[in-house]
Amino acid sequence: MKSPAFRLRKGLASPIQLAIFTLLAGTGSVYAQAKADGNDVALPEVVVTATKRLSTLQTTPIAVTSISAAELDKHRVQTVQDLSALVPSFQGTTQGDHGVITMTLRGVGNDSAKTEYADPEIAIFVDGVYSPRAEGAAALLFDMDSIEVLRGPQGTLWGRNSTVGAVNMQTAKPVLKEQFGSVQGGLGSYNQISGRANFNVPLGETAAMRVAVVHEAHDGYVDYQAPTRYSVAQQQAAYLAGGGTLANFQPINYNLFTQGGQKYNAQNQSAARVSFMFKPSNALSWNISYEKFADRGAPSMDLMQVPRTGQSQWSALIDTAPYLKRDVDTVRSRLDYDLGGMNLAYTAGYSRFTGSSTFDQDRGLNVPTSFNTGGSYQEDRTNWSTYTNYSHELSLQSTGKRDVDWILGTYYAAEDNSIRFDIPIMNGTQQGTVGWQGSFIQPKQTVKSAAVFGQVTANLSDALHLTGGLRYTSDERANIGGRGHGWAYDPNVPGRPIDPGLNPALPGSGFNDGCCNDGKYSNSKVTWLARANYDVSKDMMVYASVSTGFKSGSVQDGGATYKPETLTNYEVGTKQSFLGGRVKFNNAIYYADFKDFQFSAPVLNADGTRSFLTDNAEGATVSGFESELSAKLTPDDRIQATLAFTQTKLGKLIGLSNDYNLPGPCKLVNIGNGCLDVTGNRMPHAPSFAATIQYEHTFRMGDGATLIPRISLHYETDSWLSVFNYGELDKQAAYTRTDLGLRYNSGKSWYADAYIRNVENANIKTSAAGGPTIDLAVAQYKPPRTIGINVGYNF
Numbered sequence: 001m002k003s004p005a006f007r008l009r010k011g012l013a014s015p016i017q018l019a020i021f022t023l024l025a026g027t028g029s030v031y032a033q034a035k036a037d038g039n040d041v042a043l044p045e046v047v048v049t050a051t052k053r054l055s056t057l058q059t060t061p062i063a064v065t066s067i068s069a070a071e072l073d074k075h076r077v078q079t080v081q082d083l084s085a086l087v088p089s090f091q092g093t094t095q096g097d098h099g100v101i102t103m104t105l106r107g108v109g110n111d112s113a114k115t116e117y118a119d120p121e122i123a124i125f126v127d128g129v130y131s132p133r134a135e136g137a138a139a140l141l142f143d144m145d146s147i148e149v150l151r152g153p154q155g156t157l158w159g160r161n162s163t164v165g166a167v168n169m170q171t172a173k174p175v176l177k178e179q180f181g182s183v184q185g186g187l188g189s190y191n192q193i194s195g196r197a198n199f200n201v202p203l204g205e206t207a208a209m210r211v212a213v214v215h216e217a218h219d220g221y222v223d224y225q226a227p228t229r230y231s232v233a234q235q236q237a238a239y240l241a242g243g244g245t246l247a248n249f250q251p252i253n254y255n256l257f258t259q260g261g262q263k264y265n266a267q268n269q270s271a272a273r274v275s276f277m278f279k280p281s282n283a284l285s286w287n288i289s290y291e292k293f294a295d296r297g298a299p300s301m302d303l304m305q306v307p308r309t310g311q312s313q314w315s316a317l318i319d320t321a322p323y324l325k326r327d328v329d330t331v332r333s334r335l336d337y338d339l340g341g342m343n344l345a346y347t348a349g350y351s352r353f354t355g356s357s358t359f360d361q362d363r364g365l366n367v368p369t370s371f372n373t374g375g376s377y378q379e380d381r382t383n384w385s386t387y388t389n390y391s392h393e394l395s396l397q398s399t400g401k402r403d404v405d406w407i408l409g410t411y412y413a414a415e416d417n418s419i420r421f422d423i424p425i426m427n428g429t430q431q432g433t434v435g436w437q438g439s440f441i442q443p444k445q446t447v448k449s450a451a452v453f454g455q456v457t458a459n460l461s462d463a464l465h466l467t468g469g470l471r472y473t474s475d476e477r478a479n480i481g482g483r484g485h486g487w488a489y490d491p492n493v494p495g496r497p498i499d500p501g502l503n504p505a506l507p508g509s510g511f512n513d514g515c516c517n518d519g520k521y522s523n524s525k526v527t528w529l530a531r532a533n534y535d536v537s538k539d540m541m542v543y544a545s546v547s548t549g550f551k552s553g554s555v556q557d558g559g560a561t562y563k564p565e566t567l568t569n570y571e572v573g574t575k576q577s578f579l580g581g582r583v584k585f586n587n588a589i590y591y592a593d594f595k596d597f598q599f600s601a602p603v604l605n606a607d608g609t610r611s612f613l614t615d616n617a618e619g620a621t622v623s624g625f626e627s628e629l630s631a632k633l634t635p636d637d638r639i640q641a642t643l644a645f646t647q648t649k650l651g652k653l654i655g656l657s658n659d660y661n662l663p664g665p666c667k668l669v670n671i672g673n674g675c676l677d678v679t680g681n682r683m684p685h686a687p688s689f690a691a692t693i694q695y696e697h698t699f700r701m702g703d704g705a706t707l708i709p710r711i712s713l714h715y716e717t718d719s720w721l722s723v724f725n726y727g728e729l730d731k732q733a734a735y736t737r738t739d740l741g742l743r744y745n746s747g748k749s750w751y752a753d754a755y756i757r758n759v760e761n762a763n764i765k766t767s768a769a770g771g772p773t774i775d776l777a778v779a780q781y782k783p784p785r786t787i788g789i790n791v792g793y794n795f
Contacts, residue, residue, distance in 0.1 A: 188788025
């Protein structure tokens with residue numbers, strides 16, 4: 001095992017870094033004074049479920065960040081993307097035309113897979129139920145009890161696709177024999193409007209119901225640019241220069257450019273959840289919930305990194321209006337039965353996702369000079385997509401204090417998914433000739449995954465604990481009846497953008513017969529864990545572990561298969577409490593060996609057809625150090641800080657992409673688009689250093705009222721946006737982001753909370769494309785500066 005080395009590069013020391021290091025260095029003296037002043041109020045004890053049993057955060061030998069409901073509300077965490085500043089080594093971004101949420105943890109993520117069907121390296125669980133896609137629960141977090149982010153492979157207890165970690169979300173559960181609730185409403189910039197409410201109602205002595213609703217909406221951030229209008233004579237000259245004839249000329253219809261209606265990057269999301277708790281006896285309890293999520297917002301737009309002259313950063317020349325319709329219905333259930341010294345648990349879930357969308361893939365990068373020259377029209381359109389999944393887990397585990405703690409379980413999950421995706425590409429404008437267009441129809445994609453697992457902890461003494469775990473997983477995947485139809489360039493068929501209702505398989509459609517995406521994949525994998533943890537004292541624990549995780553292989557376009565990717569992680573960590581629990585300081589150092597990295601890209605084949613190709617690269621090595629500090633300086637002053645050093649290095653990989661204008665043509669067989677040797681490059685979304693520091697002070701105002709200002713500062717060094725490390729266009733420069741908040745609690749039942757997010761109004765890139773020069777590059781960005789106020793009432 002290599003030892004990771006960390007060096008602060010010249011110019012790395014930002015104000016926030018200096019503040020954090022000063023804080024860490026001065027912790028002892030500050031808290032000694034706090035003790036002298038009689039401040040004996042400890043931080044609240046945090047209970048987590050990272051090991052699938054209840055344990056306190058400070059005694060859990062895993063690198064885990066737990067965020068309470070109060071913290072989620074305070075920082076306005078609405079999606080997993082909002083967690084990035086609160087969790088070390090974590091990045092959340094939106095990618096591509098599907099607006100998919102992608103996650104990177106410890107330098108490892110699924111950044112290149114930009115479809116709803118792509119599997120992540122970070123598994124999301126809601127109430128113990130695996131969520132294959134983030135469009136549901138993670139798209140709009142509401143009425144949560146807590147969120148735990150587990151860093152490092154979680155393949156033993158949490159299963160496949162938790163290669164580098166897992167996000168474990170716990171929704172707020174009904175409470176027996178109590179009636180209460182809360183309502184909250186808010187207004188903000190970009191006509192932002194929000195409303196949230198929850199109600200808890202007892203149903204006799206042994207049952208209760210909780211209802212929660214939410215609506216979040218704001219206008220889009222992206223303004224519509226007016227197209228440059230050329231005279232008819234100028235258009236004719238451009239058309240003739242491009243090889244056209246006056247007999248076929250037609251003037252540009254400028255009404256085809258979008259000038260009104262909903263803008264890109266708009267939010268319009270609603271959700272409701274009804275939960276029931278049944279507890280007929282002390283031994284038996286059952287939680288079940290139904291959740292409905294609806295998204296009528298708009299995808300996030302790719303914007304020119306160097307704005308067109310006279311245009312703002314947050315604007316684009318749009319010829320495909322945004323459209324998004326997503327609906328998710330989910331049922332989750334957990335049944336617990338206390339057998340006396342053992343607990344039997346059955347967790348089940350069912351989810352159905354349906355969606356459609358349109359996206360302006362040409363991004364308005366080039367302005368058309370005639371109806372058929374100068375620019376291009378490309379619409380990426382999901383005509384329909386349906387994803388259905390269900391899962392079952394049965395586990396039996398020991399309870400109470402024992403010499404040996406154990407858990408045994410079995411798991412089964414299945415998916416049945418389908419999608420039709422059309423890509424019309426026209427020269428110049430929608431009126432122009434066909435550049436290329438295709439229709440990809442996959443009516444049936446299935447996944448079946450079965451597993452058995454077990455984990456045992458031997459408590460050799462009150463201080464020393466040894467843990468071992470194994471999981472065996474068997475995966476089967478199949479693509480049935482899939483076809484990709486490309487434009488046949490038949491001169492007898494008018495060249496128009498493909499209509500959503502057209503069947504490209506019919507004779508005379510203008511499309512070829514299509515080729516076959518039918519294929520099957522099956523494989524099995526064993527993941528394991530070995531860990532030792534030792535309680536140095538009642539306030540300090542150290543642990544060392546070796547753990548593995550994997551992401552399943554699958555079938556791809558053409559029926560070809562690719563292998564699973566695996567990660568082996570070596571980690572040492574400490575968890576410490578000081579001064580009676582007023583300071584908590586947790587650290588982890590790790591080295592990860594990443595094998596068979598699945599790299600996906602849209603490619604242009606040598607025969608002119610297009611496909612989405614996934615290949616297994618050699619992998620990567622990742623090493624890092626993470627630290628979390630939470631401290632109560634006085635009864636009224638609280639500070640939290642996180643920092644992470646990360647080093648990544650790609651193994652052998654020839655990267656392909658249609659998104660980047662790479663050098664080419666590629667020398668690989670049957671590939672017509674550009675490629676780049678990225679061996680030895682840094683992984684994307686992995687800054688060498690990142691840190692967040694948060695501070696709040698409570699002013700007590702009489703009658704129980706309080707006023708709490710807070711500040712959050714986040715700093716990170718530069719990071720690449722893809723494996724290509726492709727110059728300035730592919731890089732997010734080092735930046736500092738500030739969020740401010742002010743909360744007034746009346747001391748009775750109501751409160752008000754004001755906030756400013758991204759005070760600097762920084763343009764923070766999350767993905768990029770284009771090139772080879774930055775003036776031809778586009779990027780997606782985190783939101784600009786936003787302000788708002790929320791008012792709530794508890795009853």
